[in-house]
Amino acid sequence: xxxxxxxxxxxxxxxxxxxxxxxxxxxxxxxxxxxxxxxxxxxxxxxxxxxxxxxxxxxxxxxxxxxxxxxxxxxxxxxxxxxxxxxxxxxxxxxxxxxxxxxxxxxxxxxxxxxxxxxxxxxxxxxxxxxxxxxxxxxxxxxxxxxxxxxxxxxxxxxxxxxxxxxxxxxxxxxx
Amino acid sequence: xxxxxxxxxxxxxxxxxxxxxxxxxxxxxxxxxxxxxxxxxxxxxxxxxxxxxxxxxxxxxxxxxxxxxxxxxxxxxxxxxxxxxxxxxxxxxxxxxxxxxxxxxxxxxxxxxxxxxxxxxxxxxxxxxxxxxxxxxxxxxxxxxxxxxxxxxxxxxxxxxxxxxxxxxxxxxxxxxxxxxxxxxxxxxxxxxxxxxxxxxxxxxxxxxxxxxxxxxxxxxxxxxxxxxxxxxxxxxxxxxxxxxxxxxxxxxxxxxxxxxxxxxxxxxxxxxxxxxxxxxxxxxxxxxxxxxxxxxxxxxxxxxxxxxxxxxxxxxxxxxxxxxxxxxxxxxxxxxxxxxxxxxxxxxxxxxxxxxxxxxxxxxxxxxxxxxxxxxxxxxxxxxxxxxxxxxxxxxxxxxxxxxxxx
Numbered sequence: 227x228x229x230x231x232x233x234x235x236x237x238x239x240x241x242x243x244x245x246x247x248x249x250x251x252x253x254x255x256x257x258x259x260x261x262x263x264x265x266x267x268x269x270x271x272x273x274x275x276x277x278x279x280x281x282x283x284x285x286x287x288x289x290x291x292x293x294x295x296x297x298x299x300x301x302x303x304x305x306x307x308x309x310x311x312x313x314x315x316x317x318x319x320x321x322x323x324x325x326x327x328x329x330x331x332x333x334x335x336x337x338x339x340x341x342x343x344x345x346x347x348x349x350x351x352x353x354x355x356x357x358x359x360x361x362x363x364x365x366x367x368x369x370x371x372x373x374x375x376x377x378x379x380x381x382x383x384x385x386x387x388x389x390x391x392x393x394x395x396x397x398x399x400x401x402x
Numbered sequence: 403x404x405x406x407x408x409x410x411x412x413x414x415x416x417x418x419x420x421x422x423x424x425x426x427x428x429x430x431x432x433x434x435x436x437x438x439x440x441x442x443x444x445x446x447x448x449x450x451x452x453x454x455x456x457x458x459x460x461x462x463x464x465x466x467x468x469x470x471x472x473x474x475x476x477x478x479x480x481x482x483x484x485x486x487x488x489x490x491x492x493x494x495x496x497x498x499x500x501x502x503x504x505x506x507x508x509x510x511x512x513x514x515x516x517x518x519x520x521x522x523x524x525x526x527x528x529x530x531x532x533x534x535x536x537x538x539x540x541x542x543x544x545x546x547x548x549x550x551x552x553x554x555x556x557x558x559x560x561x562x563x564x565x566x567x568x569x570x571x572x573x574x575x576x577x578x579x580x581x582x583x584x585x586x587x588x589x590x591x592x593x594x595x596x597x598x599x600x601x602x603x604x605x606x607x608x609x610x611x612x613x614x615x616x617x618x619x620x621x622x623x624x625x626x627x628x629x630x631x632x633x634x635x636x637x638x639x640x641x642x643x644x645x646x647x648x649x650x651x652x653x654x655x656x657x658x659x660x661x662x663x664x665x666x667x668x669x670x671x672x673x674x675x676x677x678x679x680x681x682x683x684x685x686x687x688x689x690x691x692x693x694x695x696x697x698x699x700x701x702x703x704x705x706x707x708x709x710x711x712x713x714x715x716x717x718x719x720x721x722x723x724x725x726x727x728x729x730x731x732x733x734x735x736x737x738x739x740x741x742x743x744x745x746x747x748x749x750x751x752x753x754x755x756x757x758x759x760x761x762x763x764x765x766x767x768x769x770x771x772x773x774x775x776x777x778x779x780x781x782x783x784x785x786x787x788x789x790x791x792x793x794x795x796x797x798x799x800x801x802x803x804x805x806x807x808x809x810x
Contacts, residue, residue, distance in 0.1 A: 293651070300650040304662055313669040317513035318661070318677070325656040373513075395651065 284340065284347045288354050289401035291337040292394045295361050298330040299391045302365045306384025309377040320372040323380070327365040334358040354397060360390045409623045416628020421550055421635050422687030423503035423657075424496065424594040424748040426680065427741055429636045431654040432587050433643030436579060438569035441637055443588045447595025448633035450788050452625050453781065454759050457766040458601040459621040462608035465771045469605040469762060470701035472771075476761040485757045486702045492754055493599050493695055495747035497730040500688035501527065502740030506657045507681045517735060524731035527688050531723060536610045536709045543686025549679030553638040556667040556676075562645040569644060586802045586809045589795055590745065593752030595636070596792075599694040601758060606697040610710050615775075655741060692730075696723035745808065753799035755792040763789060 305322045308314040314322075337358065342351045364387045371379035432440050462468050470489075474482035504527075505519035530539060557563060575584035613621065642663030643654060654660060661680070665673040693709075700707030700719040707719040734740065763785050766777045777785065803809075 294653070296651040297653045297655070300652045301659055301662075304646075304650065304652070304666070308662070308665050311669075313673075314665050315511075315670055315673055318510050318658070318665070318673060320513050321510050322656075322658040322662070325658045329655050 279343060281344050281347050284343055285350060285401050287340055288337070288350050289398050291333060292354060292357070292398035292401070294333045295330060295358055296391055296394045296398060298326045298333060298365065299361050299387050299394065301326040301329075302368050303384045303387055303391065305372075306368065306380045306387075309372070310381040310384075316372075316375055316377075319377070319380070320369070323365065323369045323372045327362070327369045330358075330362045330365050334362055350401070357390060357394050357397060361387070361394065364390060409620055413623055413628040413631070416544065416624045417548055417551075417631045417635065420629055420632020421547065421639075421683045422496075422594075422597075423499050423684050423740075423744050424597060424751075425636050426503075426639060426657070426660050426684075427654065427744045428587075428590045428594040428748055429640040430643040430647075430660040431745075432591055433640035434647040434652055434654045434659075436575060436584065436587060437572075437644040437648050438566050438640065439572045439574060439576065440584070440588055440591055441570040441640060442573060443591040444595060444633055444636050444640070446791075447592045448630050449784075450592070450792075451596045451600060452629050453785055453788060454596070454762055455601055455604050455629065456622060456625045457762050457777065457781075457785070458605040459608050459613070459625065460618060460775060461762065461765055461771065462605040463613040463615060463618055463621065464773060464775050465765075466609060467771075468609050468697065468701055469601055469758070470698045472765045473758070473761040474702050476764055482702060485754075486698060488754045488757060489598055489602075489698055490695060492747055492751045493602075493691055493698065494726060494730060495743055495750070496597065496599060497688065497691040497695065497726055498733045498738075499740055499744040499747050500684055500691055501727070501730050502734040502743065503657065503684040504681060504688055505734070506740060507677055507684060510658055510661070511677055511681075516740075517737065520731050520734050523685075523688070524727050527685070527692055528724060528727050530689055531692060531709075532713070532720070536607070539689060540607060540686075543682050543689065547679055547683035547686055549675050550635050550639075550683055552668065552672050552675045552679065553635060553642055553664055556664045556672060557638045557641040557645075559667050560642075560645060560663070562641070566641045566644055580806075582802055583806050583809055585798065586749075586806045589752045589799055589802065590749050590809070592795060593748035593750075593755070595633070596755055596759075597748065597751050598754065598758040599691050601762065602694040602697050603690045606693070606701075606708070610708050612710070618775075657741065692723050692727050695726040696720065749799060749803060749808070753796050756789065756796050759792060760789060 302323050305314065305319050305326070309319050334355075337351075337354065342348050364383055368380050368383040368387075371377070371383060429444070458469050461472060465472070470486070473485055477485060501520060501523050502516065504523045505516040508514070508519045508523070509516040534542075557566065575581060608617075608621070611617075639660065643660070646663045646666055647654065647659065652659065652662075657680075661673060661676050664676040668676075696719045697707060699705075699722045700716070703718075705718045706716045708716060713720050734743075763777075763782075765771050766785075767782065769776055
């Protein structure tokens with residue numbers, strides 16, 4: 227392309243069309259600050275985790291937590307299957323498993339931070355917590371093995387996580 | 403022959419350059435949660451970006467003035483400032499997401515934490531913008547981003563193509579998802595396909611490269627053929643997630659999960675090609691978004707802008723680009739989740755779409771600017787329908803974001 231020097235400047239005699247002004251009568255604060263505040267505050271509002279004041283709400287959150295943990299565990303298991311088939315690169319598999327572990331730890335932490343509203347919810351918490359702990363522990367073992375390049379161990383842990391995944395899935399469906 | 407080569411190269415560049423971190427995340431996440439039931443949104447988004455990018459390119463070619471300059475003039479300085487602030491904020495989030503995205507790809511290839519890569523990536527982005535010619539910069543990364551086509555091969559080799567096409571005819575959410583979430587993710591997909599920076603960059607690029615009316619054919623071919631083929635890459639990424647991740651209950655929270663289908667089907671070589679394609683596509687988008695920050699601010703304030711003049715003649719433009727890169731890298735280094743930043747950037751981009759596209763439609767019909775190259779009746783009818791859709795999307799975005807807890 228030839229050098230288009232001067233063509234991008236929106237002023238001066240090279241302009242084909244003169245500038246036109248459109249009058250605006252709205253106050254600057256209203257039209258600039260408020261939309262920007264909405265853009266910034268909306269994601270913050272959306273990201274809030276609400277408390278569970280009633281047993282049914284707590285049960286719903288427990289079910290959703292189990293569902294999210296299935297995602298993390300299955301990601302680890304899929305990575306272990308790819309490792310077993312020798313279809314993945316070591317750094318990639320290691321990062322994928324570490325990401326799954328990080329997600330699992332975060333899910334467990336978020337659930338544990340919710341106050342159970344009654345005794346029945348305490349029992350539900352204990353039941354799910356045991357499964358979450360197994361999932362996090364399994365993914366941690368998998369990450370350690372992957373970083374050491376021991377992909378036979380990764381595959382073994384992946385197989386052992388299958389039952390945890392099934393129990394979590396069952397819990398999620400029961401308490402959806 | 404030279405023209406044909408230019409058109410071919412332009413098309414290939416448009417295909418590879420169509421996909422960025424927003425498309426990768428939105429399509430994979432949607433495929434994993436909604437299978438192919440939202441594939442229609444990609445088609446709607448591609449038609450929309452084709453329609454308006456062609457207009458933006460035509461406006462820039464005929465009037466010699468890029469989109470943001472025209473927006474300021476048509477909306478007036480105050481409303482233009484709203485547009486600038488909103489667009490700059492969303493574009494800034496996108497620059498952050500792209501820089502972090504490149505760092506994440508490097509982490510996947512090296513197992514070195516992405517936070518350590520971010521300063522280097524930011525430096526690379528600035529160096530390329532500073533040193534490499536515009537036309538070379540645009541073509542190299544777009545062309546090499548074509549490596550992402552390996553995702554299409556993976557879907558084809560999986561033998562699931564027919565099943566995925568059948569899924570695409572189911573225009574409702576699966577039993578596990580609600581309608582509000584379905585529409586929230588539809589908005590995310592639309593925002594990813596029609597991101598405003600694409601038209602800022604496209605129209606500014608037309609001025610940077612000194613397009614003349616004889617280049618309008620190149621503009622049309624790039625847009626009419628390149629973008630739809632780029633949309634096929636998006637659908638392939640969605641398809642991979644739909645057939646492999648969705649049945650296992652995997653939702654996409656990390657970039658590493660996007661590559662799982664390709665690795666599962668094509669093995670190590672496929673994975674290497676896919677990671678390379680992701681790097682090139684996201685790096686190219688990082689360049690485009692960083693430049694778009696400078697374009698928007700420079701064009702609004704009437705400064706000299708662009709890479710077609712020596713940096714000393716467009717010092718404020720380059721300063722804005724540099725500061726944007728530094729601040730985006732700083733935000734990414736706070737350990738904010740890059741995937742969440744990406745998700746918010748595309749959804750908020752969807753909310754701001756009418757601010758960008760309405761003035762384009764008005765100017766594309768104004769003979770004072772366009773002479774005899776105004777829109778056809780068909781283009782206008784389609785563009786008007788799209789504008790109504792974008793306004794509806796804009797109104798619904800924030801309430802849906804709050805109701806669905808950002809799609810959680």
